[in-house]
Amino acid sequence: MKNQKNACPTSVARSRNNSVTALCLVAAATLAAIPATAIAQLARKPSYYQQQNQPQPEGPAAQLVPRPSVPSSLPVLRGQGDFDQMARVYDAGTPMQLAHVLFAIDRQARPARMYYIDTPRYQLHVRFLRDTRLVPSTAKREIDRNYLVPDRRFLFGTLSWQQNIGTFTYEFWEGDRLTAALLRQADEQVKASFFAPVKFKTNSTLHERVAKEAGIDSVSQEALIREQPFLPMNLGTATGRVRIVDDESGINALLPDDIAVLRQVPISLPPVAGVLTERPSTALSHVNLLAKGWGIPNAYVRDAATVLKAHAGQWVALKVAASGYQVRLLTPEEIAALPPRAVRTASTGATPGSARAIKPDLRETRLLPLASLRARNNAQCGTKAANLGAMLAAHIPGTSVPDGFCVPFAHYDRFMRANGLAERIARMQQQPGFSSDPKIRQKALAQLRDEIVQWPVDAATAAAWRAAWQSQLGGGGVFVRSSSNSEDLPGFSGAGLYTTVPNVKTGDALEVAVKKVWASVFNPEAWEARSAAGFGAESVLMGVFVQTAIDSTNAGVMITRDPFDAGHPHVTYISAKRGIGIRVVEGQRVAEQVMYSSWSKAIQVLSRSAEETSLQLDKEGGVKEVPVEAGRNVLTDELVVRLANVGAAVKRTFNAVDQDIEWATVGDRIVLLQARPYVERRR
Incomplete structure (x- = not known):
């Protein structure tokens, strides 16, 4: 039933209580399941309109399920037997089953009439309406009005049993433009015609606001997600x-x-x-x-x-x-x-030899300012720095990119050659146990990183860095960021492998910070990831991007498609926290997460940030933790829509390739800090 979108109930994972056997351990009490139409993380009902754009079954597959002994609908469900008779069940006969019944409320009837639909037979509201001659020849545009306007004839919903919270809920498609009056009417009709207590489930931020305005008790998809095992x-x-x-x-x-x-x-x-x-x-x-x-x-x-x-x-x-x-x-x-x-x-990641670092152009020794960088400069400065220049040049409305300059690969190459890095790596790799014991590798890599930070930089080179920092960036705080030739690639993101040094405020600290970023080529996680992906140690060079530090109000990351379901290209996923965004990608504290659909125009909340502190710039350098107001949403609906539009523009900038974008806000302004191809493989 993958294409029966508006028939689907909420896609909440359900717990299981499978037994453990000798050969097959199926996560007792923690295994969960969802239908193929959605991902459990979303706890959302798939879009009715998405179904309209998919190929429809023809011939026998399009026939309704014959159920001659079951009425097409019931006005009241008086007990569990009535519900079971009318319900379609996902994963029937397993501990994962989820039963749901479609319903339609005819507001034109006097009094308004409830139809609990034989869901296995009809599967879509529109099929029920047409087959029962309620709307025998109504055009699709008129059917769609029942989701979008207050003066609609019908309210279309779904009633489901939510096993994780032990209650029935009723809900509407996330794009339904509900009003408080419509919700009050639906709530009255459902509760008057259903045998058990039932709660309204919100599927969008609009639904949350309408429930509050109507005074209707509700359960959010965020709350359901928290209960998922x-x-x-x-x-x-x-x-x-x-x-x-x-x-x-x-x-x-x-x-x-x-x-x-x-x-x-x-x-x-x-x-x-x-x-x-x-x-x-x-x-x-x-x-x-x-x-x-x-x-x-x-x-x-x-x-x-x-x-x-x-x-x-x-x-x-x-x-x-x-x-x-x-x-x-x-x-x-x-x-x-x-x-x-x-x-x-x-088998972990790419096959060895298939991953290719960018071939560096070591002829460029100048410090290149952001305004001069374009995508073609990845051979001198790495993709991260080059992409920042491309975003600046795109002049995306309502955005800015903090100024900075690139320390090109040539500086890294010259420094490492002067200090005998190649020979040092060769000796390190020849150590007994280096290739087989990760602890020995980690100790050797840590020693090498420490040595690199201690090695002296040519005086003229260090002076050039300081001069650019003073003249171009005003000598203010800067973030010193990695931009290697082995990250932000179409087949290898390199996310989280290298070091960023935040809020560097002196010339001496700048020199040390650049060397720390260079040394991060030998972070153990970077070494292991590159080895698995097929990069040779000798092929990796590190560029550095020195960028003006911003004290952001909020910060986060977004993906220009649904990361849980590649079939939802119209969805933007956004993750956010207050303050500087370092913790957003660390993953140690759950960020605020929302999904925005340019199709349904709905904003769905997956989680809200409950943190009581955030990171801000320290006037002495580095960052500090400061208290923030707990319980306040990071993302407003207006900001979510703006971010999604910016994400779409960034995607267009990079030839319609989906992007993983790092962003921040300073006041009302959206600041772009990074864009890399969104990489996903499946084994």
Whole structure:
């Protein structure tokens, strides 16, 4: 029923209580499922209008389900038997089942009449209306009015059993332009004709406001999402050994063939075969972006460590699907047939040799100002810096890009050659255990980073940096950011791998900050991710972008399509927090998350930020944590729409390729801080 969009109930994940067997562990009490029409993270009813643009079934597939013993509709559901008779059930016969009944309220009848529809037979409101001759020849435009105008004849809704909160809810399509008067009428009709207590479920910020205005008790999709025991972040399958990680120290011991079960959401992660986390995060946390780039399964599972404790160290097959997750123990025969680790490691992300760093142009030694940069300058400065220049040149209305300049690859190359980096890397890689033991690698890489920061910079080069900082940027605070030739690529995002030094305020600190960014080429997570993706250590060079620091009011990231369902290109996903946006992508604290559809014009809230502090610039340099008003929404509807429009403009700037965009606000102005291709693989 993938194309029966307005028949679908809320897409909330449901808990399961499966038993554990020797060969197939199906996440007892934490497994959840949703229909194929949507993703559990969204807790939303798929769009009626999306269905209208999809191919419709013809011939036998288009026929209504024959149910001669069931009436086409009932005016009242007097008990569970009536509900069951009229309901369509998702995942019937399993602990995941979700039953729903479509209803239509004819406001033109006197008195208004309720129709609880035989949902398996009709599946769409419009089919019921036409088959029962209520509107035998009404044009689609007239049917659509019943979602969009106050003087409509019909109210079309869905009534469902919400297992996670143990109650019935009724709801309307997220794009329905409800009014308080319409909602009051619907609430009265539903409660007068249904046998059990029922709550209104809001599917958009408009619905939330209307419910408040009407004085109708409601449950939000945000509240339903909080009760979900499972959130699929990246779908896929993998084979690996279960490793339960209790704290940050265990992250560094992970191997590429591990299924990592994380008690906390880490800031970074080495390549692994799959990820299950005990804490929910956002679609744009570094861990989730890495998982998408590597094409590995990734999900939030409540109490994952407890559920999988008995299988720590065992070889399993993991599957993360929209309908839930499955962990199956491998048989001895399957374990014996596993390929060597080198081959398994190659399966994480791109095949070795397929990933290509940008070939650097080392002839350019000038410090290039932002205004001169275009996409073609990625060979001198990296894609991050080049894309900032392209966005500035696009003159997107209502936006700005903080000024800055690029320290080109040539400066990194000259510095490293002068200090014998190639020989140093060769000796490091020859150390016993370096290639096989991640702890030995991490220790060696940390030593190399420390040495790089201590190596002296040519006096003339350092003086040029200071001069550009003073003359172009006024000697104010700057963010010193990575812009390597191995990040922001179409097939490899490199999100979260390299270092940003915030709010640098002196010339001496600028010199150290540039060296710290250079040294971050050898961050352990960067080394492991590049190795898995096929980048040779000698092919990676680091450009640096020195950019004016802004003390943002809000900040966040957005994706110019639905990250949970590639079939929703009209959706923009936005994640936001107050203050400077460093924490938005760390993933350790859940950000405010919304989805905006340019199709339905609806704004759907996935989570609201409950933080009591934010990061702001410190006048002494760096950042500081300051208290903020708790409970206040970060994103207004007006800002969400503006951001979505800006995202669409950025996407057009980069040849209609979907973008992962870092943004901030300063007062009423939207500031663009980064744009990279949105990378997603599925194994």
